[in-house]
Amino acid sequence: MLAIWCDVSVGLSQQRDQERDRPVTKNDLKEILTATQPEVVYTHNLADKHDTHIGVVIAALQAMRELPREQRPKKVIGCESGATLTG
Numbered sequence: 001m002l003a004i005w006c007d008v009s010v011g012l013s014q015q016r017d018q019e020r021d022r023p024v025t026k027n028d029l030k031e032i033l034t035a036t037q038p039e040v041v042y043t044h045n046l047a048d049k050h051d052t053h054i055g056v057v058i059a060a061l062q063a064m065r066e067l068p069r070e071q072r073p074k075k076v077i078g079c080e081s082g083a084t085l086t087g
Contacts, residue, residue, distance in 0.1 A: 025055070025056070025059040026059040026062045026063045026066075027063075029059055029060050029063040030063035030064075030066055030067065033063055033064060033067060033071075033073070034067065034071065037071060038073050039073055039074045039075070040073055040074065040075045040076075040077065041060065041064070041073045041075070041076045041077070042077045042078075042079055043056065043057045043060045043061075043076065043077070043078055043079075044056050044057040044078060044079075044080075045057070045078040045079055045080055046078055048080070057078060060076075061076070064076065
């Protein structure tokens with residue numbers, strides 16, 4: 001199995017994310033998931049203390065649920081990545 005880690009940022013402001021207005025985020029993630037068809041997706045934990053992280057995981061789940069079943073990842077893992085993965 002090949003694992004690729006990437007940080008996908010779509011350039012939405014924190015204020016827009018906190019307002020829970022995420023159609024662009026969800027649509028961008030859906031497009032990325034369709035193009036890459038990953039078997040495993042790692043995202044933020046639903047119990048994360050940051051509102052923006054919760055916004056990302058919710059948008060990711062919404063995007064995956066809109067995919068046809070055969071295109072959905074086999075596993076979705078919510079985790080706390082920490083600074084060691086990002087630099």
